[in-house]
Amino acid sequence: MKNLIQNTLFVCFLITLLVGGVVGQTSSSSASASPTVVIDKDIQQLKDKIANKVSEIRKENNKAISGFVLSINENKMKLNNSEDVNQVKFDDTLTKAFKVLGTTKKEIKTSDIKKNDYAIVSGVVVDNVITANVVLIDENFLVDSGKITEIDKENYNIKVLTSDKNTYSLDIDTGTKQYLINIKTLERETIGFSKLKEGDMAHFVVKKVGDEKDNNYPAYKILIIPQEYFIK
């Protein structure tokens, strides 16, 4: 906060200098042509300095947060995340919202954002409220890894125990991307469900929608490091 005030004062000082320069130039423009060129150059330098400083300040105070939308109205929304900042303020002139569609994006209105959407917000944080520059509506992915402890061949499900003692139940369906690391080349190879073994290490990605039960998810992607790698 103190830093923000200091930076703001600095920018005000620079703006004062710029305005002073412009006023000075106006009053002396009728005197001669050559001093104007010099002043123009000075003004340009000042403008550049201000632009750099503004960009620097913006970068310094720019933060990004994410979470599922808990509530939303015309000019603000609240996200459910465990961070200090979860209040988002929209600015009519500044805030832009997009829906991420794979590798592309589509501009939307903030009024198109609904409860339970997963929102990624970037903007400036003041007093634990973020004023959104950009809002992206996207999918929420969870990335984790652990040892395969159980394989249910009938239901195409595996249980994975992570290092923090969480057990995930992962459904492997036709859409799941399944890969195995070749222990000699360390290249990734596409595999089928039959290649999975208890004791292998599984690195996985799942999509979270927010209402999962018993840590059960359809797996989006799994990468297997076979146990043979560790006993060679």
Added chain:
Amino acid sequence: MKKETITAIILGLIFGGVVAVFISLKSKDIELSKNKVIAPLEEKSSSSSLVGAEMEPLEISEPANNGIVEKDTIRFKGTASKDSLIVIQSPIKDLAIKNTQGKFDLEFPLALGENSIKIVVYPKEKQFRPQEKYMKVYYIDSEL
């Protein structure tokens, strides 16, 4: 009783007490030095095999957790134990490499928006547990 006799008795008691305390302490020391700790052989050998074995911790200098970047690629820079297997995974990329140098500098692509990334290092020495780090990196296009 004479005054001299009483003084002699008191001095004798004090001297006797000092000698008794000294002997008691000395005998305790001798007893302790003769005691031996009997430990199971397995425990002794396992602790000796780990002597001198230290694993370099996983350190990531770049990128910063929860950082915002304007490019669709970043470089993972840091250190991990030599000859360990480093696995970096995100929804759009899986990377597995052997860390032959100890230091690493790896290019990694980002998707627009939030990138949840997990880094796991499997040390060459099997007695050590894998090391893990989880981070989020936000790719916000500067044109947005």
